[in-house]
Amino acid sequence: MRKMFKVSLLLALLSCFMLTPFLAEADDSQAQTDVEQPVKVNANIALPALQKRLDALKQQVSTAKVDKQFTALNDEAQQLVSDADKLAVALAPQLAQVQAQLDVLGPPPAPGTLTETPQVVSQRKQLNNSKTLLTTQIEQTKAIGVGAQNLSAQIFGLRRDALKTQIALNTGSILGEKFWSPLINPAEKDAARFDAFGSQVSDAWRQAWSEEWRVGSGSYLLLALVIGLFGRKALDKPVGWILPRWLPQGRFRRSFLACFTTLSTMFTLSISMQLLVYIFTRLPDTAQPVLEFADQLVELTYFSAIIAGLGIALLSNNHPSWRLPGIADSLAKTLGSFPVLLATSIFIFGIIEQLNALVGTSIAATLFGNGLSALLVALNCLIAPVRVNRMRRKMRAEGEQTEARSTIAGLIHLVISLTAVVILGALLIGYIPLARFVTFELLWIGLVVSCLYLLIHFVVDLCDSVFSPSTQSGKILKSTLSLNDRHLSLAATLFSAVGKTSLLLMAAIALLNGTFGSTTPVELLKKIVDIWGGEGIGGVSIIPAHALNAFLCLVIGWYVLRSTRRWLDNDFLPKTMMDRGLRASLVTLFTNVGYVLIIMLTLSMLGIEWNKLAWIVSALSVGIGFGLQEIVKNFISGLILLTERPVKVGDLVSISGVEGDIRRINVRATEIQLSDKSTVIVPNSQLISQNVRNATMGNAQGVATITLTFPLDIDPEQVRNLLLMAYTLHESILEAPAPSVSFKELGPNGIVLSVTGYVNSPRMVSSTRSDLLYEILKMLREANISLSQTQTMILEQPHKAVTEE
Numbered sequence: 001m002r003k004m005f006k007v008s009l010l011l012a013l014l015s016c017f018m019l020t021p022f023l024a025e026a027d028d029s030q031a032q033t034d035v036e037q038p039v040k041v042n043a044n045i046a047l048p049a050l051q052k053r054l055d056a057l058k059q060q061v062s063t064a065k066v067d068k069q070f071t072a073l074n075d076e077a078q079q080l081v082s083d084a085d086k087l088a089v090a091l092a093p094q095l096a097q098v099q100a101q102l103d104v105l106g107p108p109p110a111p112g113t114l115t116e117t118p119q120v121v122s123q124r125k126q127l128n129n130s131k132t133l134l135t136t137q138i139e140q141t142k143a144i145g146v147g148a149q150n151l152s153a154q155i156f157g158l159r160r161d162a163l164k165t166q167i168a169l170n171t172g173s174i175l176g177e178k179f180w181s182p183l184i185n186p187a188e189k190d191a192a193r194f195d196a197f198g199s200q201v202s203d204a205w206r207q208a209w210s211e212e213w214r215v216g217s218g219s220y221l222l223l224a225l226v227i228g229l230f231g232r233k234a235l236d237k238p239v240g241w242i243l244p245r246w247l248p249q250g251r252f253r254r255s256f257l258a259c260f261t262t263l264s265t266m267f268t269l270s271i272s273m274q275l276l277v278y279i280f281t282r283l284p285d286t287a288q289p290v291l292e293f294a295d296q297l298v299e300l301t302y303f304s305a306i307i308a309g310l311g312i313a314l315l316s317n318n319h320p321s322w323r324l325p326g327i328a329d330s331l332a333k334t335l336g337s338f339p340v341l342l343a344t345s346i347f348i349f350g351i352i353e354q355l356n357a358l359v360g361t362s363i364a365a366t367l368f369g370n371g372l373s374a375l376l377v378a379l380n381c382l383i384a385p386v387r388v389n390r391m392r393r394k395m396r397a398e399g400e401q402t403e404a405r406s407t408i409a410g411l412i413h414l415v416i417s418l419t420a421v422v423i424l425g426a427l428l429i430g431y432i433p434l435a436r437f438v439t440f441e442l443l444w445i446g447l448v449v450s451c452l453y454l455l456i457h458f459v460v461d462l463c464d465s466v467f468s469p470s471t472q473s474g475k476i477l478k479s480t481l482s483l484n485d486r487h488l489s490l491a492a493t494l495f496s497a498v499g500k501t502s503l504l505l506m507a508a509i510a511l512l513n514g515t516f517g518s519t520t521p522v523e524l525l526k527k528i529v530d531i532w533g534g535e536g537i538g539g540v541s542i543i544p545a546h547a548l549n550a551f552l553c554l555v556i557g558w559y560v561l562r563s564t565r566r567w568l569d570n571d572f573l574p575k576t577m578m579d580r581g582l583r584a585s586l587v588t589l590f591t592n593v594g595y596v597l598i599i600m601l602t603l604s605m606l607g608i609e610w611n612k613l614a615w616i617v618s619a620l621s622v623g624i625g626f627g628l629q630e631i632v633k634n635f636i637s638g639l640i641l642l643t644e645r646p647v648k649v650g651d652l653v654s655i656s657g658v659e660g661d662i663r664r665i666n667v668r669a670t671e672i673q674l675s676d677k678s679t680v681i682v683p684n685s686q687l688i689s690q691n692v693r694n695a696t697m698g699n700a701q702g703v704a705t706i707t708l709t710f711p712l713d714i715d716p717e718q719v720r721n722l723l724l725m726a727y728t729l730h731e732s733i734l735e736a737p738a739p740s741v742s743f744k745e746l747g748p749n750g751i752v753l754s755v756t757g758y759v760n761s762p763r764m765v766s767s768t769r770s771d772l773l774y775e776i777l778k779m780l781r782e783a784n785i786s787l788s789q790t791q792t793m794i795l796e797q798p799h800k801a802v803t804e805e
Contacts, residue, residue: 173428647687654692
């Protein structure tokens with residue numbers, strides 16, 4: 001009876017609880033006193049709709065590119081966050097109501113005690129299922145809200161990054177109030193974000209100087225200050241003492257000192273910064289944003305320090321006699337503060353930009369930081385050339401000798417000045433993204449070109465020093481490998497060329513694909529390996545940036561190929577044992593292969609994949625079938641001439657009645673220079689398919705032969721000795737093989753003798769033969785020896801005589 005009473009009581013209470021809403025609706029006065037019931041929503045319909053909106057937003061964000069699209073999508077994301085919060089709020093009372101009903105039913109009885117009725121068991125099961133469903137729906141709603149909030153943050157970051165590429169976006173002049181508003185009247189969200197980050201930094205600072213960490217923090221701080229302020233100067237003195245004593249005398253000392261100064265400046269400042277940030281990163285409770293900012297600070301220090309180090313090394317005010325560029329001392333001292341000031345400006349405003357990106361400031365604050373950094377860099381780059389020009393005018397007015405400025409130096413001077421003017425103009429008319437883009441490109445190009453200049457000097461001077469016969473390394477190589485001075489000079493030229501080519505390749509890839517502050521040597525090596533990749537011609541994705549890269553690749557490749565060809569033709573190959581014809585063939589073959597590689601590389605920069613060029617091959621085959629077969633035949637014949645070398649540059653050939661020297665073998669035709677200095681262009685296919693007489697292929701010597709007819713009454717031995725004497729006394733006739741006289745014919749017209757002698761070249765035969773004829777006739781007259789005369793026939797007729805020859 002007691003158990004039945006408990007069950008009845010529970011059912012009564014449950015019935016009353018379930019009937020309460022209906023009773024409240026029936027009694028108006030009671031409804032006013034009770035709590036207003038929340039509006040119920042159908043989560044089974046609302047929740048999938050929210051998820052669908054979130055997925056659609058993600059898809060739209062992945063394809064958005066312009067600022068207006070990002071702004072609209074961010075508003076939709078914020079609205080989605082609000083709708084998700086409303087749904088979660090609407091579902092919370094339903095969950096509380098179900099939980100209250102479960103509390104009324106209580107937990108199920110223990111086994112062996114009072115048995116519940118089937119209605120109570122079913123009701124508890126239904127309420128538990130409703131509770132589980134509502135809990136899951138609320139969690140999913142909160143997850144959608146969090147996802148929308150994260151998407152909004154991502155949209156904000158993408159919008160900030162898009163400003164870096166939307167260089168044609170007018171954001172307002174730096175003279176306007178809108179630009180300075182983040183400094184004068186900062187936004188509440190920006191101030192809150194900076195305050196939150198500042199509090200995290202303050203917490204890390206207080207923890208670093210707590211009693212537990214105080215000694216280590218002080219030690220690291222003191223060590224960082226000592227290395228940063230005195231590290232480079234402390235290393236400069238011993239190096240200045242060591243260089244004249246350890247390194248051989250020559251240009252390698254100055255290039256080594258310049259590289260050492262650059263590296264010592266970069267590493268001392270970077271190590272000092274790493275020690276400073278280690279004060280905070282070593283702490284166990286340091287916030288993640290502070291750790292990220294510390295890493296970015298070290299990376300920014302590397303780039304700022306290398307700019308300062310390059311400027312100090314190239315100006316070399318501490319060692320003027322070892323300065324690499326030809327700059328006067330007064331000009332170098334005038335520019336002495338420029339590299340440090342530029343590096344400091346980049347470091348300070350780089351910190352501002354990194355902070356804006358880290359804490360997620362507004363677009364206005366981001367533009368403010370970008371505009372200030374671009375303004376300061378432009379002023380530095382504009383003031384430096386002005387100061388140089390003023391100093392040069394002052395030196396000329398005082399009668400001092402200024403350095404002879406090369407065309408490249410003048411061009412660099414002009415480009416820096418014009419670029420600074422462009423940056424200032426863009427800032428004044430409101431194109432801050434454009435100014436930032438030009439500023440970073442100027443810094444990156446200047447950094448790459450300066451490093452290239454320094455490293456090329458270092459590599460060339462190193463190779464000259466290692467392979468010099470007067471240095472210890474050169475003497476060791478000579479004695480160990482049994483080399484002579486010519487071999488050492490050839491090795492120095494070869495290795496320096498390989499080093500310069502590698503550096504030029506790295507610089508080209510850095511200029512085309514690198515960016516200031518984010519490109520490392522490892523990334524450059526990866527880009528060199530992946531440079532042949534592309535989007536493929538099937539998609540026709542040739543965009544202006546790729547077209548610009550392709551144009552730069554074409555110009556740089558053409559310049560490198562021309563310089564390499566000149567180096568091969570004038571510097572490297574003349575030091576080898578190759579003859580002139582082989583050298584010319586190698587240079588021509590190298591040039592043809594280089595042009596093909598440049599074209600392939602240019603197409604690759606455009607994003608064209610070679611496996612998609614079947615249609616080009618088909619078009620070429622049709623063109624060859626109709627009108628290009630002669631060109632292709634001459635091209636293939638030219639390759640055969642360069643590889644098989646039946647004729648080469650410098651050979652004396654005769655083809656189709658044309659005789660002359662081969663001056664050049666081109667892709668399509670060969671140039672033959674005649675004796676009158678005119679040139680005949682012969683298609684390469686004729687040299688392959690026709691009979692060609694090559695007078696210098698097997699034997700470079702020429703044969704000078706003279707055949708003379710003498711009367712029958714001469715002394716053959718006397719004439720033979722006289723002819724041999726004439727050949728022997730001539731300076732062009734070689735002693736070996738010795739001249740010889742052969743008895744060619746004995747007939748009624750006289751004795752025919754042939755004298756033969758050899759000269760160094762077939763080109764000397766004509767002039768030598770002419771000189772010998774003059775000398776032989778003179779000697780024959782002195783010896784009273786006449787040549788055989790033509791027979792005369794006399795016919796007599798009455799009263800008339802006719803003589804005929």
